Every structure is written in C-alpha cells, then in structure tokens.
Amino acid sequence: MTRVNATATRVLVLNSGSSSVKYQLLDMADGSRLASGNVERVGEGEVADHTEALKRVAAELDARDLGLHSPRLAAIGHRVVHGGTRFTEPVLVTDEVLAEVEKLVPLAPLHNPANLTGIRVARALRPDLPQVAVFDTAFHATIPEAAARYAIDTATADRFGVRRYGFHGTSHAYVSRETARLLGAEPADVNVIVLHLGNGASASAVRGGVCVDTSMGLTPLEGLVMGTRSGDLDPAVVLLLARVGGMSADEIDTLLNKRSGLLGLCGDNDMREIGRRMAEQDPAARLAFDVYVHRLRKYVGAYTAVLGRVDAVAFTAGVGENSPAVRAAALADLTALGIEVDAVRNAVRGSAARLISAETSRVAVAVVPTDEELEIASQTYALVRA
Incomplete structure (x- = not known):
C-alpha cells in the first residue's frame, strides 16, 4: 500500500445508492465536517448516471476549494452494504476486491450494484488515491455460529450463502463504543x-x-x-x-x-x-x-x-x-x-x-x-x- 502524505488528513465518504449519492468530507485531524451533500434522482433526468453524480460532487467540493485533487485528501471511503463472509473488516479497493463484491450481488441486489458503481466512478476520477470499502456487515462477523446459522439443511445453506449477516454495522459499532464512553x-x-x-x-x-x-x-x-x-x-x-x-x-x-x-x-x-x-x-x-x-x-x-x-x-x-x-x-x-x-x-x-x-x-x-x-x-x- 502506498503511504499517504502526513499532511493528508481528509477523507471523503461516499454512500452511493441506486438513485442517489450522499457524501461527507471530514478532516480526521479533529473529526470536523468540511462539507456534505446529496445528489438525488440519479438516472432520472438532469443527473444521467453515477458518473455525472460524482462529477457534481467533485464540482461542489471544487467550489469550496475542497476538491478531489486536493493534496490534503488522504482517501475515499465507500459504504458497501454486503460483505458476506469474505469481508469482515475494511479493505483497500483493488480489482480483485471489486470482483469479490460483485459475487455478493445476489445477497444484496438493491445495494451492492450501486455501491460498486460509485467505487468504479471514484476510482476513474482519482485512480491514484486510496479507495477503501467499509462493509455494513463487518461488525456482525463476530456473531457465533449458533446465532448466525439458520436451522435448514447445511449443504443447501452453504451452497447459497444462507446465514445471518446483519446490517447497520457501522452504526452499531459507533454507538456501542460511544455508549461505553458516555458511561x-x-x-x-x-x-x-x-x-x-x-x-x-x-x-x-x-x-x-x-x-x-x-x-x-x-x-x-x-x-x-x-x-x-x-x-x-x-x-x-x-x-x-x-x-x-x-x-x-x-x-x-x-x-x-x-x-x-x-x-x-x-x-x-x-x-x-x-x-x-x-x-x-x-x-x-x-x-x-x-x-x-x-x-x-x-x-x-x-x-x-x-x-x-x-x-x-x-x-x-x-x-x-x-x-x-x-x-x-x-x-x-x-x-x-x-x-x-x-x-x-x-x-x-x-x-x-x-x-x-x-x-x-x-x-x-x-x-x-x-x-x-x-x-x-x-x-x-x-x-x-x-
């Protein structure tokens, strides 16, 4: 992995949905939010597709002197809904990772395709920048087999990946940790x-x-x-x-x-x-x-x-x-x-x-x-x- 410059402390978070792209730009030096927004109705008129949506995000950031090509941008973090059993922690996006996430589309047909599109467009816009996939399912990968298994024929379950994965993992991770801090x-x-x-x-x-x-x-x-x-x-x-x-x-x-x-x-x-x-x-x-x-x-x-x-x-x-x-x-x-x-x-x-x-x-x-x-x-x- 290429190490990022020590002065690069900003992370752009992208949540690419089927018809919208939400974003936030955060400075990890202090956790502050520098920008946020939502491009809606993707594919329904003015915003033809996710490429156009990401270009709009880039333009909105450029207008505030916070552009995608800023040397202070360390990485782009992408929300990916389903990581299956393959992805149990954040990963640096590679062609191999994208191929594996593609295999998981049948488990999240409404979400993973849009997540993948957002990643591919962002990589095209900034091919030199580290892109990281963070999975909704990852926090729940620690669930024991007794809780994760459904009581159906094991061979059939394994063949089709039928088990409990869980979602909203980034929220549950954050809130459980913040609750401890509150106490x-x-x-x-x-x-x-x-x-x-x-x-x-x-x-x-x-x-x-x-x-x-x-x-x-x-x-x-x-x-x-x-x-x-x-x-x-x-x-x-x-x-x-x-x-x-x-x-x-x-x-x-x-x-x-x-x-x-x-x-x-x-x-x-x-x-x-x-x-x-x-x-x-x-x-x-x-x-x-x-x-x-x-x-x-x-x-x-x-x-x-x-x-x-x-x-x-x-x-x-x-x-x-x-x-x-x-x-x-x-x-x-x-x-x-x-x-x-x-x-x-x-x-x-x-x-x-x-x-x-x-x-x-x-x-x-x-x-x-x-x-x-x-x-x-x-x-x-x-x-x-x-």
Whole structure:
C-alpha cells in the first residue's frame, strides 16, 4: 500500500445508492465536517448516471476549494452494504476486491450494484488515491455460529450463502463504543443492547465491544418492524402468498420490503405522523405503534438473555433519537430487568449523547446520535495510515 502524505488528513465518504449519492468530507485531524451533500434522482433526468453524480460532487467540493485533487485528501471511503463472509473488516479497493463484491450481488441486489458503481466512478476520477470499502456487515462477523446459522439443511445453506449477516454495522459499532464512553468505561468492559431505529431498524447485542447477535439476517428484511419492511415473519406466509395468492417472487419481495411494516399497518411510515394520528385516537395508528413497540420489547428481552449482563440500552437513528414515546413504551415496566426510564430526562430533546435512565435503574438507558460517516472515515483513515 502506498503511504499517504502526513499532511493528508481528509477523507471523503461516499454512500452511493441506486438513485442517489450522499457524501461527507471530514478532516480526521479533529473529526470536523468540511462539507456534505446529496445528489438525488440519479438516472432520472438532469443527473444521467453515477458518473455525472460524482462529477457534481467533485464540482461542489471544487467550489469550496475542497476538491478531489486536493493534496490534503488522504482517501475515499465507500459504504458497501454486503460483505458476506469474505469481508469482515475494511479493505483497500483493488480489482480483485471489486470482483469479490460483485459475487455478493445476489445477497444484496438493491445495494451492492450501486455501491460498486460509485467505487468504479471514484476510482476513474482519482485512480491514484486510496479507495477503501467499509462493509455494513463487518461488525456482525463476530456473531457465533449458533446465532448466525439458520436451522435448514447445511449443504443447501452453504451452497447459497444462507446465514445471518446483519446490517447497520457501522452504526452499531459507533454507538456501542460511544455508549461505553458516555458511561466512562472502556468498550471491552461494557455490554450494550443497541437499538438503531430509523426507517430501517435493527437491534444488536454487543458484549465487551464485540457483536454476538443482531436482528437483521441474510438481508435487511428480518428482525424489527420497520418503516416499510415487515421484519420477522413466518416463512410459510411467503408460501401461502405464492401458492394461494398467486403472487410472484418479485411481488412478494415488493410487499414485504416496500408495502409492509408501519406503512402496511396504518398507511404511514413516519413515526411523527403516527404519533399525531394516535393523539387523534386513530386505531390503525395505535395498532401500528403497538406492534412496533411489542417487537422491540421482545428483542430487548431476548438480548438480555443472550448477554446475561446488560450495562446499557442505547437508542439511536431517527426514531431512536427523536421519539420519547417509542423509548418510553419500549422499556416500560421492565424493572425486573433492572431497566427504568426517567420520564423527565426522556422528554428532553437534544443533539448530544445523554442518559435518560432513572437514578434507581441498574441498567443505563442512553440516547446516542449515530455517526456512520465518521465511523466509515475513521476506519478508512486508520487503514491507509497503517
């Protein structure tokens, strides 16, 4: 690996989606954000493709004298959703790495192709600059086989790569570490249940800084109730919809990923709108909220059993950081588990990491804003400086 210049402390983080390219430029000397933005509607008119989108990102940075050709740019870090069992840590992008990520497309057909496109375009724009792939699945690679294996025929599972991978890994890594810092402890000494609650939602059990279980599985569909995804489901539902309902695989995929979850239950996937409707005594909104919270409580209980000792429960992402109602309901009446939320602290809104647990709570309850871009930048910078 070519060592970067000592004065090059900036990392550009790119999150290339199917129809958008999000970016942040961070200076790792102090963790400051120098620029951020989002090029949307890629392939839908003015922005013809990802090449054009990346050129727009470059132009926006150039306009602020922060261009891609700045000698202070150390590397570009790319979010890649699925790393399978092959990639369990950040890697410097090479042609071989790209070929391996390409093989994983069947496991993440909506995400990995767009991630790959972003990497290829960025490499074309700056072929001399280190490019690093950081995988959503990597933090969960430590899950033991007992948690990762599905109870189906082993030969079939191995042939098609069927196992639990988990996602939102950069968020879970960052939040579990920041929760330990909030408690004044080292990550190795803290057991945390992390609840990443956004439009996509996932839970993880982190023992001493190491993930031992997570709610998402082969794909991001399993686990918690989400904005538009069903989460846990009897697999026979899929068979019924196919055999009796005559639905195709694509139709079922669309139903479970885009027309289920909160949206499927009440027609809204925004928890703020659901809260407003609940205040107006809307029964569908109330049911959606209750189903959402019920699933959360089940995972908190399950991961308490998995960890044995829980030091903290941490809420993060859009809903987790901004919905006192969800936090209160998810942890209500759990004093038997040593969990008590302070109503006054929970009601306070803020952008900083904070504790919302009662003084009498044996388990700390925290709200920790996630920072996936900083986590990707940190991992990228550490790799190119190694």
